[in-house]
Every structure is written in structure tokens, then in C-alpha cells.
Amino acid sequence: xxxxxxxxxxxxxxxxxxxxxxxxxxxxxxxxxxxxxxxxxxxxxxxxxxxxxxxxxxxxxxxxxxxxxxxxxxxxxxxxxxxxxxxxxxxxxxxxxxxxxxxxxxxxxxxxxxxxxxxxxxxxxxxxxxxxxxxxxxxxxxxxxxxxxxxxxxxxxxxxxxxxxxxxxxxxxxxxxxxxxxxxxxxxxxxxxxxxxxxxxxxxxxxxxxxxxxxxxxxxxxxxxxxxxxxxxxxxxxxxxxxxxxxxxxxxxxxxxxxxxxxxxxxxxxxxxxxxxxxxxxxxxxxxxxxxxxxxxxxxxxxxxxxxxxxxxxxxxxxxxxxxxxxxxxxxxxxxxxxxxxxxxxxxxxxxxxxxxxxxxxxxxxxxxxxxxxxxxxxxxxxxxxxxxxxxxxxxxxxxxxxxxxxxxxxxxxxxxxxxxxxxxxxxxxxxxxxxxxxxxxxxxxxxxxxxxxxxxxxxxxxxxxxxxxxxxxxxxxxxxxxxxxxxxxx
Amino acid sequence: xxxxxxxxxxxxxxxxxxxxxxxxxxxxxxxxxxxxxxxxxxxxxxxxxxxxxxxxxxxxxxxxxxxxxxxxxxxxxxxxxxxxxxxxxxxxxxxxxxxxxxxxxxxxxxxxxxxxxxxxxxxxxxxxxxxxxxxxxxxxxxxxxxxxxxxxxxxxxxxxxxxxxxxxxxxxxxxxxxxxxxxxxxxxxxxxxxxxxxxxxxxxxxxxxxxxxxxxxxxxxxxxxxxxxxxxxxxxxxxxxxxxxxxxxxxxxxxxxxxxxxxxxxxxxxxxxxxxxxxxxxxxxxxxxxxxxxxxxxxxxxxxxxxxxxxxxxxxxxxxxxxxxxxxxxxxxxxxxxxxxxxxxxxxxxxxxxxxxxxxxxxxxxxxxxxxxxxxxxxxxxxxxxxxxxxxxxxxxxxxxxxxxxxxxxxxxxxxxxxxxxxxxxxxxxxxxxxxxxxxxxxxxxxxxxxxxxxxxxxxxxxxxxxxxxxxxxxxxxxxxxxxxxxxxxx
Numbered sequence: 001x002x003x004x005x006x007x008x009x010x011x012x013x014x015x016x017x018x019x020x021x022x023x024x025x026x027x028x029x030x031x032x033x034x035x036x037x038x039x040x041x042x043x044x045x046x047x048x049x050x051x052x053x054x055x056x057x058x059x060x061x062x063x064x065x066x067x068x069x070x071x072x073x074x075x076x077x078x079x080x081x082x083x084x085x086x087x088x089x090x091x092x093x094x095x096x097x098x099x100x101x102x103x104x105x106x107x108x109x110x111x112x113x114x115x116x117x118x119x120x121x122x123x124x125x126x127x128x129x130x131x132x133x134x135x136x137x138x139x140x141x142x143x144x145x146x147x148x149x150x151x152x153x154x155x156x157x158x159x160x161x162x163x164x165x166x167x168x169x170x171x172x173x174x175x176x177x178x179x180x181x182x183x184x185x186x187x188x189x190x191x192x193x194x195x196x197x198x199x200x201x202x203x204x205x206x207x208x209x210x211x212x213x214x215x216x217x218x219x220x221x222x223x224x225x226x227x228x229x230x231x232x233x234x235x236x237x238x239x240x241x242x243x244x245x246x247x248x249x250x251x252x253x254x255x256x257x258x259x260x261x262x263x264x265x266x267x268x269x270x271x272x273x274x275x276x277x278x279x280x281x282x283x284x285x286x287x288x289x290x291x292x293x294x295x296x297x298x299x300x301x302x303x304x305x306x307x308x309x310x311x312x313x314x315x316x317x318x319x320x321x322x323x324x325x326x327x328x329x330x331x332x333x334x335x336x337x338x339x340x341x342x343x344x345x346x347x348x349x350x351x352x353x354x355x356x357x358x359x360x361x362x363x364x365x366x367x368x369x370x371x372x373x374x375x376x377x378x379x380x381x382x383x384x385x386x387x388x389x390x391x392x393x394x395x396x397x398x399x400x401x402x403x404x405x406x407x408x409x410x411x412x413x414x415x416x417x418x419x420x421x422x423x424x425x426x427x428x429x430x431x432x433x434x435x436x437x438x439x440x441x442x443x444x445x446x447x448x449x450x451x452x453x454x455x456x457x458x459x460x461x462x463x464x465x466x467x468x469x470x471x472x473x474x475x476x477x478x479x480x481x482x483x484x485x486x487x488x489x490x491x
Numbered sequence: 492x493x494x495x496x497x498x499x500x501x502x503x504x505x506x507x508x509x510x511x512x513x514x515x516x517x518x519x520x521x522x523x524x525x526x527x528x529x530x531x532x533x534x535x536x537x538x539x540x541x542x543x544x545x546x547x548x549x550x551x552x553x554x555x556x557x558x559x560x561x562x563x564x565x566x567x568x569x570x571x572x573x574x575x576x577x578x579x580x581x582x583x584x585x586x587x588x589x590x591x592x593x594x595x596x597x598x599x600x601x602x603x604x605x606x607x608x609x610x611x612x613x614x615x616x617x618x619x620x621x622x623x624x625x626x627x628x629x630x631x632x633x634x635x636x637x638x639x640x641x642x643x644x645x646x647x648x649x650x651x652x653x654x655x656x657x658x659x660x661x662x663x664x665x666x667x668x669x670x671x672x673x674x675x676x677x678x679x680x681x682x683x684x685x686x687x688x689x690x691x692x693x694x695x696x697x698x699x700x701x702x703x704x705x706x707x708x709x710x711x712x713x714x715x716x717x718x719x720x721x722x723x724x725x726x727x728x729x730x731x732x733x734x735x736x737x738x739x740x741x742x743x744x745x746x747x748x749x750x751x752x753x754x755x756x757x758x759x760x761x762x763x764x765x766x767x768x769x770x771x772x773x774x775x776x777x778x779x780x781x782x783x784x785x786x787x788x789x790x791x792x793x794x795x796x797x798x799x800x801x802x803x804x805x806x807x808x809x810x811x812x813x814x815x816x817x818x819x820x821x822x823x824x825x826x827x828x829x830x831x832x833x834x835x836x837x838x839x840x841x842x843x844x845x846x847x848x849x850x851x852x853x854x855x856x857x858x859x860x861x862x863x864x865x866x867x868x869x870x871x872x873x874x875x876x877x878x879x880x881x882x883x884x885x886x887x888x889x890x891x892x893x894x895x896x897x898x899x900x901x902x903x904x905x906x907x908x909x910x911x912x913x914x915x916x917x918x919x920x921x922x923x924x925x926x927x928x929x930x931x932x933x934x935x936x937x938x939x940x941x942x943x944x945x946x947x948x949x950x951x952x953x954x955x956x957x958x959x960x961x962x963x964x965x966x967x968x969x970x971x972x973x974x975x976x977x978x979x980x981x982x
Binding site: 031067095 | 518520521522525526527528529530533534536537553554555556557558559560561562563565566567573577578579580581582583584585586587588589596597599608609610611618621622625631637641642644646658660833
């Protein structure tokens with residue numbers, strides 16, 4: 001198709017990397033592990049932000065902003081938390097540069113050493129709970145439902161655009177509650193919001209579940225997650241919501257007077273999704289021709305390409321197109337009329353296919369005469385001729401159809417790739433030949449979980465919320481198990 | 492009024508600090524110089540962001556995101572740029588913490604030292620121009636009109652909430668152009684956008700001008716600025732737009748093939764406004780009772796307080812209020828109905844005055860009988876009784892009136908505090924007794940500028956764009972001058 005894109009079959013990983021670059025979504029920067037999010041990629045992220053932000057606000061959450069730096073001593077206050085993040089954090093040690101006295105250039109000024117090192121936030125529980133101590137005195141101050149949109153840094157050694165970067169953008173919610181039950185309900189409510197957003201905006205089907213102890217967030221009592229399946233059969237964790245118990249309240253001494261006037265530690269949750277969602281979005285829907293975007297998140301939903309020779313023909317076309325553009329926009333549909341005379345229609349068709357624009361209209365001389373448009377949909381690459389008088393209704397319906405179709409396509413793929421296995425041999429064979437999610441019994445021990453990971457590279461993605469209890473035997477050790485869990489190789 | 496707020500007359504600086512805290516806008520964090528922006532303050536900032544973002548997009552700009560870290564070598568590439576920022580930057584030197592072997596706690600792992608130190612961005616010209624080198628080959632790639640919303644860090648020693656903080660939030664635009672003229676026009680267009688936003692959204696009158704060489708941005712050929720006047724007679728720089736010439740293009744070797752096929756360096760601008768605008772907003776309008784917010788930026792535009800005894804009375808009031816809330820919201824007006832039974836009306840009145848809610852409605856038993864509301868406006872503290880049937884129109888008009896009134900009030904104050912002076916003695920006397928902006932002749936030298944600053948603490952805020960040429964003599968040296976410039980003490 002002229003896009004010079006490696007196919008998924010040839011090399012899925014290479015296909016992804018090329019696609020991110022060629023579709024102008026992001027690129028690596030001169031700073032190890034940090035990406036540049038390009039305007040087209042950022043426009044998709046902005047739509048994700050807007051969608052999620054609305055859902056958070058509708059459920060009573062407010063945005064705020066906390067410092068990017070975390071004093072080393074804060075990070076150390078919650079034992080398992082520091083254990084989880086100490087190995088990969090950017091540490092600020094000085095606050096000034098100066099000219100080297102030997103003229104060799106700009107150096108760090110040794111006299112400007114910080115008394116206490118600062119960590120660039122990998123997540124903000126500690127700085128936020130240090131703040132909440134000042135904000136919370138009584139049950140009347142609860143619940144506290146706060147979210148922040150921010151950048152965070154985790155010093156990953158092996159990075160990939162959107163999927164794993166040293167710096168990434170995310171939202172992190174941090175809530176405080178008077179009771180354990182209320183905090184658990186909040187963590188679950190947010191999980192539902194994440195799943196709703198993934199399925200209804202991103203068109204990405206997800207499985208809701210809880211993490212095993214090994215995979216739990218550093219400092220959490222329970223980690224809820226949504227897991228999506230990519231087209232190469234690997235899982236991608238798309239969002240997590242943590243019930244933190246009283247761990248951070250105890251670490252930062254955040255107590256409140258309850259209705260009975262007694263002092264108690266506050267109950268907490270935290271939850272986040274990041275620019276990693278961009279990776280999930282790209283890998284779930286796109287094909288060998290490029291991106292396929294759900295209409296709800298596409299920066300350009302409809303592109304119109306004129307096919308003409310000479311300015312007279314273009315003018316005649318523009319006369320038809322201009323009012324159409326106006327009317328589509330008035331309906332909240334984002335439209336681009338690409339009348340550049342520097343590029344041929346074929347070039348433009350390729351470009352918008354690569355960029356995943358859901359609907360493409362073309363109009364040439366014959367269309368002008370017949371009062372029609374050629375309408376092409378990106379998800380199926382089908383084309384049809386539509387009367388000009390019906391084109392707006394047609395587009396409105398088509399956008400909905402595409403949103404639905406790509407969700408169903410992803411759902412079919414996902415469901416075809418959920419396999420129940422009862423033997424470890426079968427599991428190992430199918431993991432390699434077919435991939436996907438595997439529902440299997442597990443004895444509940446970290447040892448067995450670790451052994452499976454070492455031997456197969458598969459991890460327990462989650463203990464699914466929707467699957468009920470079922471007596472069985474661990475596929476590895478034969479020990480008793482009361483519920484199947486989901487295994488997969490993962491990003 | 493029960494707010495325990497220091498008055499402006501008693502101590503303007505203390506008044507400001509207390510107001511920021513008491514109105515729940517922001518507070519200091521446990522990290523030196525870094526603030527926590529609280530939900531109410533952040534909601535105002537979100538409205539500012541939304542207003543500006545719309546204006547940027549309407550003028551063809553797109554958002555993107557660049558890394559938070561800048562390699563030390565990048566910062567050093569533009570000589571005056573590094574000179575300007577080296578003295579106050581946070582330096583990342585290590586990427587891991589570990590447990591001390593002597594059990595003394597968590598320490599920086601000396602083995603995880605970075606080969607090259609990274610600076611937490613104080614501004615992003617260098618990392619962005621390093622990226623633009625890859626994006627720009629031909630005149631067809633120009634102009635490049637990009638903005639980013641981000642956090643930046645400048646290691647200020649003396650900090651004040653919103654006005655000067657080690658970390659702050661801002662937007663920074665970075666554009667690339669084929670010609671000098673086009674870049675200058677862009678810098679000026681953005682200045683107009685900033686002035687428009689300040690005056691028509693924030694209701695803060697500003698003077699547009701250019702900076703002297705001494706006050707120019709580190710790396711700029713010309714710095715345009717908008718200057719506002721606070722109620723204590725001190726100036727506040729509210730936004731800057733820089734024409735960067737080819738300085739960064741040369742430092743980062745960004746050339747393009749022009750229409751004639753020749754290679755030339757690209758022309759650049761950069762421009763930014765920050766959370767400092769919050770300081771300008773607060774200090775321009777607020778009074779001894781608390782915040783006064785322009786309706787266009789108020790998170791809550793109308794608050795409704797019921798005055799009742801017992802649940803029956805409250806129910807009767809709510810029956811009247813609920814449909815009103817609904818209708819106001821449908822008109823895009825943000826309304827809060829505060830029916831909390833934990834606080835008395837007087838307490839609520841105080842709270843919303845402190846928080847600057849533009850319009851307050853109260854409704855009690857007599858209002859119910861008479862089918863009226865008591866309507867109070869925050870800017871003048873005037874109250875009137877309005878028929879229920881006319882209250883919506885009344886509110887709509889009142890919001891517009893308040894927006895206009897606080898602008899005019901600030902404009903009157905500002906204009907009364909622009910003084911033309913011709914002698915240095917007069918300048919010094921009036922600077923102390925009256926404050927404000929001073930239009931005076933200056934000989935154009937850095938020496939005189941420096942001397943005035945040392946002797947009076949006043950700086951040249953700008954060379955105003957609107958004032959024409961006028962022959963005169965420098966008020967200090969008597970040397971010839973061709974235009975008056977604006978002096979003031981400044982934040």
C-alpha cells in the first residue's frame with residue numbers, strides 16, 4: 001500500500017515501533033528513555049484525558065497538583081513502597097551548575113549540594129499523604145477525592161515508545177476515606193470507570209481482576225486491574241486501582257476524629273492510567289496499513305480529499321465541500337478538508353490510512369455531476385458511493401458503526417484467545433503456539449507463580465472478578481485451588 | 492467580617508499570603524519552594540488553561556510533549572541561555588537508591604551515577620530545538636507552531652506561592668519559521684493573545700511592551716511582555732513572548748531548504764505564561780474580605796444559600812431552588828446549592844466571600860412568600876431583592892456587569908498610577924509615596940538602568956509599544972532619549 005510498514009506477521013514488535021513513528025505519534029528523544037509525544041499523538045492523548053477527566057468529575061473527584069519532587073525520607077516511610085521504587089528513580093542531588101575553573105565547560109557546582117536528595121516522583125502517594133495529614137482532622141473532611149494529571153519518572157532500562165518509558169504522563173487519583181468499606185468501594189468504582197473508558201471510548205475489551213501478592217502495587221493491600229489482549233497474544237495491563245488500607249495513613253500519621261470522637265487512621269486508595277493506554281489503543285486495532293482509531297478518540301474523524309485537475313475543478317469541488325464541512329463541525333464532528341495542491345490524492349489516501357482517520361470522503365468530477373461522494377471506512381477499507389443529500393446522516397451512522405465494529409472485532413479476537421487449560425504441558429504448548437489468556441488453576445503460592453514465570457515467561461495477569469469459584473487442582477503442583485486465574489505473557 | 496484576614500493597608504504582603512491559604516488556593520509543601528495547588532486554586536488554573544488553549548488552537552497551534560530532562564550539554568549550547576539558567580537548576584546525577592550497608596537507611600547508590608547529568612527543565616528551548624532538527628528539512632515543514640503544557644523547575648531561593656516557586660506550571664510555545672518577519676509577527680500575535688486573555692478573561696489591564704537588553708530572556712533577540720499593576724503599586728510581569736532570531740537554530744544546527752533550494756537557519760519564537768497569573772489575578776481584584784474572581788474564571792459563578800429552620804422549610808426552599816439550578820446550568824453557568832446543615836448561613840456567606848464567588852443568592856421564608864431572592868454581588872458587596880421570575884436574566888446580566896466592573900476598577904487604578912516624571916528626584920519621591928508605573932526618559936544604557944535599580948529598586952518594566960517617539964533627556968544622566976520607558980518596582 002506504499003506505506004513501507006513491516007507487517008504484523010513479519011515482526012509484530014517492529015511493526016509497532018514503525019507505526020508509532022510513521023503515524024507521527026511519538027519518537028525517542030535525545031534523553032535516554034524519554035519520548036517526545038508529537039502533535040498527532042498528543043491530540044489522541046488529549047481526547048483520552050478529556051474523556052477520563054469528565055468521568056472523574058462526574059463521580060465527585062477534583063483535580064489538584066502536588067510537587068514533582070519527593071524528599072528521600074518520604075519515600076522511605078512506607079517500607080514496601082520504597083522497596084518497589086528505589087531501584088529505578090531519578091535523584092536530584094544539586095541545585096546549580098557553574099563554569100569549570102579549568103575552562104572545560106559547565107559542571108555541577110559541588111557547593112550546591114542538597115542537604116537531602118530529592119526523587120523525581122515515580123508516583124505521589126508519599127508527598128500526597130504528607131499533605132493530607134494537614135488537610136484531614138475529622139470525618140467531616142472525608143472523603144477526600146483528588147486526582148492529578150502529571151508526569152512521572154521511573155528509570156526503566158529497556159524502554160519502548162508509550163509502553164515503557166522513563167518519563168510518562170498519567171493521572172493519579174488519591175482518595176481518603178473514613179471506613180475500609182468505603183475505600184474498597186472507591187477502588188472498585190474507579191476500576192469500573194477504567195473498564196468503561198477502555199471499552200466504550202478506546203473500544204478495547206478488558207478483563208477486570210485483582211493482582212496476586214507478587215504483582216501488587218508496592219504499598220497496596222489489594223490491586224485491582226484491567227487487562228487487555230494485544231494482537232500478538234500478549235497481555236497489556238491498562239489501568240490499576242489500589243486499595244491501600246491504612247498503610248500510608250500510618251506511615252504519615254494521618255488520623256481523623258470519627259463520628260464518635262475517636263481517633264482512627266484514614267483509609268486510602270490510589271489509581272492511575274498513563275500514556276501506556278496509547279500503546280494499548282495502537283496495538284489493539286491497527287493493521288498492516290497503519291493505525292485504526294476509534295472515532296471517539298480520533299483527532300480527525302472525517303477527512304475530505306478532492307480529486308481534480310486545475311483550479312477551476314478544485315473551486316467547483318470546494319463549493320460543495322465547504323458547507324458540508326461547516327455542517328459536520330456544527331454537529332461536533334472533526335473534519336479536515338485536505339485541498340493541498342502539493343500532494344496527489346493517492347498520497348493523501350495513504351497518509352490518512354496510516355494515521356487511522358475513521359472516515360475518508362473523496363469527491364471528483366463524476367461525483368460532482370452525480371451529486372455523490374465516495375465514502376471509505378478505515379476499519380474495513382470498504383468504499384461506497386453516497387448521495388450528497390444523505391452524506392451527513394451516513395457519516396454519523398458510520399462513525400458509530402466503526403466504533404462498534406472495532407470493539408466487536410477486538411472482543412472476538414480476545415474471546416478466541418481465552419483458553420481453559422488443566423495441564424501444565426498443554427499450557428506451555430498453547431502459550432507458544434496460540435498465545436492469549438489462559439484460565440488455569442494455581443495453588444496460590446508465590447513459589448509456583450515464580451516457577452511458571454521462569455519456565456514460560458507467563459505471569460498471572462489477574463484473578464478475574466467475574467469468574468466464580470471452582471474447585472480444581474493447580475496445573476503445576478496438583479495442590480487444591482478454588483478459582484481459575486488468568487495467565488499470559490505480558491507487555 | 493469574621494475572616495481574620497490581615498487588611499491590605501496593614502500589610503499587603505501578609506494579606507496576600509493569608510488569602511492564598513485561607514481561600515484554599517495553594518499551600519507550601521514539605522519540599523522547599525514547591526507548592527501544592529489545592530482543588531479550588533487548580534480549578535481556576537484549569538479555566539485559565541482552557542481559555543488560553545482555545546486561543547492557541549484557533550490560531551493554528553498544536554500541543555505536544557517534550558522530555559522533562561535536559562542533558563547538561565544541551566543547555567550549554569546557547570551561551571547566554573546557559574548563563575541565565577545554570578545558577579538555579581535542579582540536577583539529576585543518579586538513577587537509583589539502595590539500602591546502606593551499615594543499615595543507616597536508604598542512600599543514593601554511588602554505582603548508579605549518570606554519565607551525563609540531566610537538568611530538570613527550567614524551560615525547553617534546547618530539548619525542543621534538538622528535536623526540531625529532525626523535523627525540519629524544507630520550507631514545507633514550516634511554520635511549526637507547537638505549544639506544551641508542562642511543569643518546570645527554577646531553583647529560586649526566595650519563594651512565594653504562585654508568584655515565585657521552585658516548580659511551577661506553565662505553557663511554553665515554541666515556533667519555527669522560514670523568515671525573520673514571520674517569526675516577529677508570531678511573537679507579536681502571541682503577545683496580543685496574552686493581552687486579550689489578561690484583559691478579557693482575567694479582567695486585568697496590561698501594558699504591552701518590549702524588554703530592555705538587561706531584562707531580556709536568556710537567548711532572545713527581543714522579549715515582548717505584558718505588565719500588570721498590583722494594588723500595592725508594584726508591577727507584575729504577566730507573560731512574555733520572545734523573538735529568538737536564529738540563535739537556537741544555530742546552536743542546534745537547524746537548517747531548512749528555502750523555496751529557492753538554498754539552506755538557511757530557521758527563525759524562532761518562544762512564549763509562556765505560568766501559574767504566576769494566579770498571583771496577578773488574586774492581587775489585582777481581591778479585597779480585605781477575600782478573593783474577588785472574574786466570572787469568566789470563577790469555578791463557582793453563583794452560590795445559593797438557603798435560610799431555614801427545620802427540614803420542612805428547607806424542603807420548600809429546595810423545591811424552588813432545584814429547577815433554578817438546573818436552568819442556570821443549562822445556560823452554562825456553574826452553580827453550587829449549599830444546603831449543608833452543618834453550617835449556618837452567616838458562615839457560608841463568609842466562606843463564599845472569602846472564595847470570591849461572584850454572585851450569591853439567598854432565599855428564606857419571606858423570599859418564599861414574596862417569590863423573590865436576595866442577590867448579592869461579590870465585587871461591590873451590594874445586595875438587592877429580585878423577583879424569582881426575573882432572577883435568571885438578572886444573574887446573566889450581573890455576571891457580565893461584574894466582569895466589566897472589576898476590569899474597569901483595575902483599569903482606573905492602573906491609569907491613576909501611571910505618572911510621567913522628568914526629574915530623578917521627583918521619580919524617587921513618587922516611587923515611594925505613590926508607587927505604580929512611571930513614564931520617564933532613559934538614556935538607553937545598561938549602566939543607568941543598573942544604577943536606578945540599585946538606588947531605587949525600580950526596574951524598566953518595558954518600552955511600551957503604544958507610546959510613540961518623544962524627544963527628551965534621560966532623567967538621571969540628561970543624555971538624549973527618544974522614547975519614554977516604564978519604570979516600576981516589581982514582583
